[in-house]
Amino acid sequence: MMNKETVKTLQDLLVQAAAEYGDKVYMREKCGKEFSDTTFSQLKENCRRVSAFLNECTGGTKTHVAVIGATSAAYLTCYFGTACMGNVSVPLDAQLGVEDLCDHLQRADAEVFFFDKRYVSMLEDIRANCPKIHTYVSMQDVDENGVFCLSEILSNYQPMQWNKIDSESCAAIVYTSGTTGKSKGVMLSHRNLIDNTMCQDGESSTEDVTMTILPIHHVYCFTCDILLGLRYGTTVCVNDSMMRISQNLKLFQPTTLLLVPMIADTIYKKIKAAAAVKPDVSLAEIGRGVFGERLKRIYSGGAYLNPELLKAYREMGYIICQGYGMTECSPRISTGKDDDTNIGDVGTLVNGCTVRIVDGEIWAKSPSVMMGYYNNKEATAEILTEDGWLRTGDLGYVDEKNRVYITGRRKNLIILSNGENVSPEELENKFSGLDWVGDVLVYAEDDGMITAEVYPNPEYVSSNGKDAVSEVFKAHVLAINKTMPPAKNIRRLRLRTLDFDKTTSRKLKREQTTKGEICE
Amino acid sequence: MLEKLKELIVQYVEVEPENITEESRLIEDLHFNSYDFMSMLGELEEALDVTVDEQEMLNIRTVSDVITYLESIQG
Numbered sequence: 001m002m003n004k005e006t007v008k009t010l011q012d013l014l015v016q017a018a019a020e021y022g023d024k025v026y027m028r029e030k031c032g033k034e035f036s037d038t039t040f041s042q043l044k045e046n047c048r049r050v051s052a053f054l055n056e057c058t059g060g061t062k063t064h065v066a067v068i069g070a071t072s073a074a075y076l077t078c079y080f081g082t083a084c085m086g087n088v089s090v091p092l093d094a095q096l097g098v099e100d101l102c103d104h105l106q107r108a109d110a111e112v113f114f115f116d117k118r119y120v121s122m123l124e125d126i127r128a129n130c131p132k133i134h135t136y137v138s139m140q141d142v143d144e145n146g147v148f149c150l151s152e153i154l155s156n157y158q159p160m161q162w163n164k165i166d167s168e169s170c171a172a173i174v175y176t177s178g179t180t181g182k183s184k185g186v187m188l189s190h191r192n193l194i195d196n197t198m199c200q201d202g203e204s205s206t207e208d209v210t211m212t213i214l215p216i217h218h219v220y221c222f223t224c225d226i227l228l229g230l231r232y233g234t235t236v237c238v239n240d241s242m243m244r245i246s247q248n249l250k251l252f253q254p255t256t257l258l259l260v261p262m263i264a265d266t267i268y269k270k271i272k273a274a275a276a277v278k279p280d281v282s283l284a285e286i287g288r289g290v291f292g293e294r295l296k297r298i299y300s301g302g303a304y305l306n307p308e309l310l311k312a313y314r315e316m317g318y319i320i321c322q323g324y325g326m327t328e329c330s331p332r333i334s335t336g337k338d339d340d341t342n343i344g345d346v347g348t349l350v351n352g353c354t355v356r357i358v359d360g361e362i363w364a365k366s367p368s369v370m371m372g373y374y375n376n377k378e379a380t381a382e383i384l385t386e387d388g389w390l391r392t393g394d395l396g397y398v399d400e401k402n403r404v405y406i407t408g409r410r411k412n413l414i415i416l417s418n419g420e421n422v423s424p425e426e427l428e429n430k431f432s433g434l435d436w437v438g439d440v441l442v443y444a445e446d447d448g449m450i451t452a453e454v455y456p457n458p459e460y461v462s463s464n465g466k467d468a469v470s471e472v473f474k475a476h477v478l479a480i481n482k483t484m485p486p487a488k489n490i491r492r493l494r495l496r497t498l499d500f501d502k503t504t505s506r507k508l509k510r511e512q513t514t515k516g517e518i519c520e
Numbered sequence: 521m522l523e524k525l526k527e528l529i530v531q532y533v534e535v536e537p538e539n540i541t542e543e544s545r546l547i548e549d550l551h552f553n554s555y556d557f558m559s560m561l562g563e564l565e566e567a568l569d570v571t572v573d574e575q576e577m578l579n580i581r582t583v584s585d586v587i588t589y590l591e592s593i594q595g
C-alpha cells in the first residue's frame with residue numbers, strides 16, 4: 001500500500017504503482033474502433049527505455065526536456081521517462097503558436113524536445129529559433145531528417161535502472177497560462193507534486209475509471225487525473241477530442257470526471273434541451289443517458305462554478321466537488337468532499353495546507369508550494385514570502401470547518417479614489433447563469449467609473465433583438481446596485497458586438513483591445 | 521444532406537430551419553459557440569461513420585463548408 005513514507009518522488013510513485021497494479025490497465029486510448037491499452041507495468045518499462053535514450057544523448061547530465069502534445073501513454077512515457085531519472089520535464093501548451101512555443105522552449109532552456117507529429121511542420125522555425133535543442137523526438141512515426149521516433153527508442157533501448165533521486169529536486173517547469181503579463185515557469189519539485197497527490201486519502205480506488213478531458217500540460221489535470229490515477233490504480237481513459245465528449249462518455253462509462261465549469265455548463269444545457277423535448281423523462285434519466293450509468297462524482301476547478309449549476313447537478317443526482325488551487329501549489333489548496341452539502345465554498349483545505357488571510361488575501365503554505373519561478377527571482381519574491389507563504393492573489397476567507405471561500409482576485413482589484421477596494425469578480429459573478437449574458441468584465445475606466453461590459457449571448461440577441469438585451473442589462477444593473485454599497489455600484493454599461501479577447505485556455509483577458517458601446 | 525444538417529443544427533442553436541441556408545455562417549449567423557460546434561461535428565462523425573480532422577475543421581465557416589467537407593471525407 002502506497003503512503004507518504006514510501007512515496008517521495010515521481011519515480012517512487014511509478015515504480016510502486018507498477019508493483020501494486022502491474023498488469024491492470026492504466027491508460028485506455030481509442031485506436032480506430034479498438035482500444036489501445038497500457039498497463040501500469042508497461043508504462044514503467046517504457047519510461048525506463050526513454051530514460052536510457054536520454055542518458056545516452058545527454059551524456060548523463062541534468063537536462064530540461066520539453067514535451068508537447070495530446071494526452072496519451074506516449075506523452076506520459078516521455079514525461080515520466082524524463083522526470084524519473086532526475087531530469088526536468090517541461091510540459092507545454094498544445095495550443096501555443098510557433099512564436100510563443102519557441103519563446104517557451106528557449107526560456108525553459110530545453111535541450112530535448114518530444115512532440116506530436118503535427119508539430120513537424122513547425123520544426124524549421126523551431127530549429128532556427130531554439131539553438132539549445134539538440135535532440136528532436138516525434139511521439140508518432142515520421143520520416144523526417146534528424147528526428148527520432150519514440151517507437152524506435154522503445155524497440156532499441158533496454159530499460160535503464162534508475163538511481164534514487166532527490167525529492168527536493170525540480171521535476172517539472174510548468175508555464176502558467178496567466179491572464180495578464182508574460183507567462184512564468186513554475187518549478188515544481190518531486191516533493192511538491194507527490195505531496196499534492198498523497199495529501200488526501202480515499203479519493204479513488206482501483207475500481208474507478210476516469211475520463212481525462214482537460215489539457216495534460218495543466219497541473220490540475222496532471223495531478224488529479226494522471227498522478228492520482230497512478231496512486232489509486234485507476235484506469236484513465238483518454239477523451240481524444242473536445243468534439244467527442246458525449247460519445248466518449250458513453251463509450252468509457254467513467255465513474256469519476258474532472259471538469260472545468262464551462263464543460264459542466266454546456267453539458268447541462270444539452271440535458272435541459274433534451275428534457276424540453278422529452279417532458280415525460282426525468283432529468284436524472286437523461287443525465288444517465290449522457291454521463292453513463294456509472295458516474296458517481298464530478299470534480300470541478302479552474303474557474304468560478306455557479307452555485308445554481310451545482311444545485312442543478314445535485315437534482316440530477318450528481319455531486320460536483322469543487323476545488324481550488326493554482327499551478328504554484330501543484331495545484332490543490334482545497335478540494336470538495338462528496339458528503340459536504342454546503343454551497344458557495346470552493347472545498348475544504350487539503351491536509352498539510354495552512355492558510356492565513358492577510359489584508360483579505362489568501363496566503364497558503366504547504367509542501368505543495370512551488371520552488372519558485374524559473375530564472376525569475378523578482379516574480380518569485382513577489383509571490384513567495386521569505387518564510388514560504390504563497391500569496392495566492394485571491395481574496396477570500398476560511399470558515400471554522402476549513403472550507404475556503406473566494407471573493408475575488410487581489411491583482412484585479414479596483415482601487416477607488418476614496419481608498420475603497422472593489423473586486424471585479426464579486427460583481428461579475430452576479431452576471432453568471434443569466435441566459436442573455438455570454439461573458440462579462442467589470443473594471444474601472446480612466447475616469448474612475450465602474451463599468452460592466454457584456455458580450456451578450458448571441459442566441460438571445462437573435463431571438464429577442466439588441467434593444468431587449470440593453471433593457472434587461474440596465475434593469476439587472478439597477479437591481480445589483482440596490483444590493484451593494486454605493487462605492488461598488490456599476491455606473492457605466494457597455495455592450496459588445498464582438499466577443500472578448502481570450503487566452504489560449506479561454507479565460508477573458510483583463511486588457512481588451514476594443515471596448516463595447518456605451519449603453520445609455 | 522442540407523435537410524439532415526438542418527435537423528441537427530436546430531438541436532444546438534435557437535434558429536428556425538427555414539432560416540438556415542447553405543450560405544449561413546455557423547458562428548456569425550447561426551450563433552454557434554465553439555463547444556457546440558465541436559459537439560455537432562462529433563455527432564455527425566458518429567452518424568456518418570467518418571473521422572473529422574480537427575485541423576481541417578478550423579477552415580469550416582458556413583453550412584456549405586460543412587457539407588463539402590463531409591462529402592469529401594465520405595469518399
